[in-house]
Amino acid sequence: MSEEQTVDELIGTLRKVQTEKVEKIEEHLKRELDQAEEEYQADLEEIDKNLMGQVDSLMRNHSDELSENIDHFQQLLAELKGAAYHWDDEFWHDFLPETVSEIADCHRVGTLKINGHFNQLETLALVPIINGQNVIFLSSAEIKRQITQAFQSLILRLVVTSPKSKINLVSIEPLANSNKVLGIFPNKHGERWKPEKSLNRLSLYLSQVRKEHLTNDRPTLVEVIAKTGECPVPHYLLAVTDFPHNFSEEAIRQLITIMRKGPACGVHTIMLVDTEELPNLNLEGLDKEANVISYENDRFIFRSGMSQSDPINENFFDYSNFDLELDQLPDLDLLEKLVSKTDISVFAPISLPS
Known part of the structure; x- marks a missing residue:
C-alpha cells in the first residue's frame, strides 16, 4: 500500500x-x-x-x-x-316627610367609585354632619353648576329627611342676585338677613346652648341626646354661599368660630367657596375637620375631615383616591313635591332669649 x-x-x-x-x-x-x-x-x-x-x-x-x-x-x-337613596330611586315616590322620626347620622353627597383588577367598587359618599362635621364645597367657573347643585342637593336632603322642628335652616347669601339656597324653597322662607346679623345671632345662640345644655360630662349636643334621649334644641343648618364675597373681616372671624365651635352645639355649616376669589384658602385654618368636596385633575374628590385631621388613624379611611360622582338636584316634579311638603318652621328665626 x-x-x-x-x-x-x-x-x-x-x-x-x-x-x-x-x-x-x-x-x-x-x-x-x-x-x-x-x-x-x-x-x-x-x-x-x-x-x-x-x-x-x-x-x-x-x-x-x-x-x-x-x-x-x-x-x-x-x-x-332618605338620607342615602338617590333622587331617582322609587323610595321617593311614596315618601312623606311627616313619617320621618329622627335625623340620620349621615347624609349622602354622591357615590364614590374606584376601579379594581376585576370590577369597579362603588360606595356612598356620606357626610356625618349631624354628628359634628361641616362640609366645604370648593367651586370654580368650570364646575360651578355641578358643585352648586351638589351643595343644594345636600341642603334639600337634610331639610326634607329631618323631622319637623328638629332642624332649622339659616342661609347666608352675600351676593344680591344669589338664590342658591332660598331659591330652592320659594315662598317658604322669611326675610333675607345680612351675613353679620345672622352670624351675630348664631354666636349668641352658641353661647346660650353651651350655658344651658352642655356640661363637662356632656360637652356636645349629640352626647346630650344620647344620654337623655331628647334633643333640647333644634339643630341649625348654616348654609353659606359665595364665600368670601361681601364678607367683612369680622364676619369671617365669626364664621370661623361658628365652624369650629358650632357642631358641638348643633350648628352645622355647609359652605360654598369661590376658589377663584380665594385661591389660597387655608382649609386647616378654616376648619381642619371639615369634609371637603373639590375638583382636581379633571375629577371630583371627596376628602373626609377626620382622615385629614388624623391621617395615621386607621379608623378613618382616605377616600381621595376614589372618583366622586356628585348628586344633583332631583327632577323638577320631585323637587316641587318635596318643597311643597317642607314645613315652614324650618325657616324660623334663630331662637334667642328675650
Missing part, C-alpha cells in the same frame, strides 16, 4: 470516528434536550396549575368581598333611607 493510500485510509478512519462521536454527542444532547423539554413542560403545567388556583382563590375572595360590599351598600340604604 502506497503512502498516499495509507494517508487516505487514516483520514477516512478519523472522519468515521469523528462522525460516530458527533452522532453520539448529538444523540446524547437530543436525549438531554428531550428530558429538559419534558421537565420544562411539567414545570409549566405545575406553574399554570398553581396560578389558576391562585386566580380562582382571588376571584372567590373578590366575589365574597364584592358581595359583602353590595350587602353593606344595601344595609346603608335601608338604615339611612
Whole structure:
C-alpha cells in the first residue's frame, strides 16, 4: 500500500470516528434536550396549575368581598333611607316627610367609585354632619353648576329627611342676585338677613346652648341626646354661599368660630367657596375637620375631615383616591313635591332669649 493510500485510509478512519462521536454527542444532547423539554413542560403545567388556583382563590375572595360590599351598600340604604337613596330611586315616590322620626347620622353627597383588577367598587359618599362635621364645597367657573347643585342637593336632603322642628335652616347669601339656597324653597322662607346679623345671632345662640345644655360630662349636643334621649334644641343648618364675597373681616372671624365651635352645639355649616376669589384658602385654618368636596385633575374628590385631621388613624379611611360622582338636584316634579311638603318652621328665626 502506497503512502498516499495509507494517508487516505487514516483520514477516512478519523472522519468515521469523528462522525460516530458527533452522532453520539448529538444523540446524547437530543436525549438531554428531550428530558429538559419534558421537565420544562411539567414545570409549566405545575406553574399554570398553581396560578389558576391562585386566580380562582382571588376571584372567590373578590366575589365574597364584592358581595359583602353590595350587602353593606344595601344595609346603608335601608338604615339611612332618605338620607342615602338617590333622587331617582322609587323610595321617593311614596315618601312623606311627616313619617320621618329622627335625623340620620349621615347624609349622602354622591357615590364614590374606584376601579379594581376585576370590577369597579362603588360606595356612598356620606357626610356625618349631624354628628359634628361641616362640609366645604370648593367651586370654580368650570364646575360651578355641578358643585352648586351638589351643595343644594345636600341642603334639600337634610331639610326634607329631618323631622319637623328638629332642624332649622339659616342661609347666608352675600351676593344680591344669589338664590342658591332660598331659591330652592320659594315662598317658604322669611326675610333675607345680612351675613353679620345672622352670624351675630348664631354666636349668641352658641353661647346660650353651651350655658344651658352642655356640661363637662356632656360637652356636645349629640352626647346630650344620647344620654337623655331628647334633643333640647333644634339643630341649625348654616348654609353659606359665595364665600368670601361681601364678607367683612369680622364676619369671617365669626364664621370661623361658628365652624369650629358650632357642631358641638348643633350648628352645622355647609359652605360654598369661590376658589377663584380665594385661591389660597387655608382649609386647616378654616376648619381642619371639615369634609371637603373639590375638583382636581379633571375629577371630583371627596376628602373626609377626620382622615385629614388624623391621617395615621386607621379608623378613618382616605377616600381621595376614589372618583366622586356628585348628586344633583332631583327632577323638577320631585323637587316641587318635596318643597311643597317642607314645613315652614324650618325657616324660623334663630331662637334667642328675650
